[in-house]
Amino acid sequence: MTPTATPEEAGLSSEGLDRVDAAVRRKIDDGVIAGAVTLVARHGRIVRTRATGLARRFPREPSRTDTIFRVFSMTKPVTGLAMGILADRGLWKPDDAVADHLPELRNLRVATGFDDRGRPVLADPDHPPTLRELLTHTAGFTYGTDRADPLTPLYRREKPLRARNLDDLVARAGRLPLAFQPGTSWRYSIAMDLQGAIIERLSGQSLPDFFRQHIFEPLGMTDTAFHTPPAKQRRRATLHYTGGPFRLLPVPNPVFGDSSRPPEAAFGGMGLVSTVGDYARFAQLLLNRGDWHGRRIVSAEAVTAQMTNQLPEDLLARGFRAGHMYLRPGFGYGYNGAVFHDPALAGAPVGRGTYQWDGAAGTWFWVDPEHDLLYVGMIQLLSYTAPPLQKMTQALLHDALLDHGRNR
Structure with missing residues (x-):
């Protein structure tokens, strides 16, 4: 995606985009995040890319538009697209x-309770979990x-995400x-990692x-x-952690060690690195x-199936959380992402x-078909108190719209 346009040519206010950028910049100035790279595109043209703050604090390295970020769970929508290709x-x-595709899962049981020694009381599933349920986190798996x-x-005993392959x-x-009867609840889970095995x-x-x-x-990603790879590692942003007495503490990747070559176990639910421009192409x-x-x-x-809500409203009425995401009536889940x-x-x-997701280190994106608009934001902060940048930038970007039509 190389075409560019001025904000006004794309039906956006320059001043409105300035307010979006300022909201992100304030989090840097306040010491909440070290740096950020963001991109806005509309009608297939890049309207604005901003690199602000630092990709590395020690040694000091400014954020750049080609800075490489760990996107963690923003791997999931890519896995969903790969599943679409195979469909x-x-x-x-x-x-x-x-x-049918993973025979090792043919004899799954459901935990209906636990005895006084903490052992699960097991029952047969009402039906074998389906791929639709796997793609929507309703199959019954969890992350543990x-x-x-x-x-x-x-x-913790089985450690599925420590698998060799x-x-x-x-x-x-x-x-x-399984944590529940398939299709009866929603639980953030290893489902997308299992999709990787199916792929x-x-x-x-x-x-x-x-x-x-x-x-x-x-x-062209x-x-x-x-x-x-070693030749690109200087461009990779430092991963930071904030919690308790720690503030923007540089930390190693706690999920897997950052690899310099293709790993034997590449998980469909996390693990990709990317740049703001690359992810915008996706x-x-x-x-x-x-x-x-x-x-x-x-x-x-x-793609339409991936970006269409697959959950019934009576299920969404119960409300489900995953990080900053709060599934609820009107805000459901498609394949590997929220809608x-x-x-x-x-x-x-x-x-x-509008279809969206985010990553554990604070990266976020959404695509809005009604307004033919996309936004990608990249930071590297692991924190239970990370700012809700997706919600903040969505509201401000909506205010920047000069028109509400799709065609241009």
């Missing part, structure tokens, strides 16, 4: 049982990170009970190779991968419904059909 080939359907969840000790991940998941088996390629050949290379592909400058990367039908299918009901200043 186009007729290799899976939403109502397929997960075990919630201390209040009685399944957490079992996940994706086959090992599936084997470990097969020894864990490998259906394609016959490693997940990094599939992403590179079918998504990154066609889109030259800095996006599951590793940072976001633009979503807005284009799978077309990239006349080349069809994935079908419009697959504002009724912004008025959700009380959100975005267009209908």
Whole structure:
């Protein structure tokens, strides 16, 4: 995505965009984040890219538009797109049982309670979890990170995200009970990591190779991968942690060590590094419904399914949280990302059909089909009190719209 435009040519106010940038800048000035890189595009043209603050504090290195960030869970929408590519080939359907593609998960049981020794009371699932449920976090898996969840000790014992490879991940998941009957609740989970294993088996390629050949290379995403090669490591931003007495403390990647070569276990739910410009290309592909400058990367039908809410309103009425995301009536979940299918009901200043997600280190993005608009923000802060930058920038960017039409 190389075309550019002035804000006014794209139906945006320069002063309004200044206010968006100022809100991010204040978090840097206040010492909340070290630096940020952001990008706004509308009608297929980049309107503004800003690099502010520092990518590295020691030694001092300013943020740049080509700074490389760990995007953590913003890997998930990319995995969803890869699943769409395989759906186009007729290799899976939403109502397929997960075990049809991962036989190790054929004998899953459901934890219906726990005895006085903390052991799960198990029952058969009402139905085998399906791929639709896997793509929407409703299959019954979890991450095993919630201390209040009685399944957490079992996940800590099996350590699925410490698997040697994706086959090992599936084997470990097969020894864990489901947290609820499939389709009856929503739980942030290892579901997208299991999708990575499905992609490998259906394609016959490693997940990094599939992403590179079918998504990154066609889109020109030259800095996006599951590793940072040695020649690019100076461009990678420092990961910071804030919590308790610590403020912007440089820390190593706590999930996996940052790799300088393709890892054997590349997880579909996290692990990518990218730049703001690279990720904007992916976001633009979503807005284009799978077309990239006349080349069809994935079908419009697959992208539409990914960006369509798949959860019933009675389920959303219960409310579910994942970091800054709060699923609720009007704000549901598509495939591997959240969807504002009724912004008025959700009380959100975005267009209908806005699809978004974020990452553990504070990266965020959304695509708004109604306004033909996208925004990508990159920071590197692990913190339970990280600022809600997505919500802040969405409100300010909506105020910057000079028109509300899509075509231009």
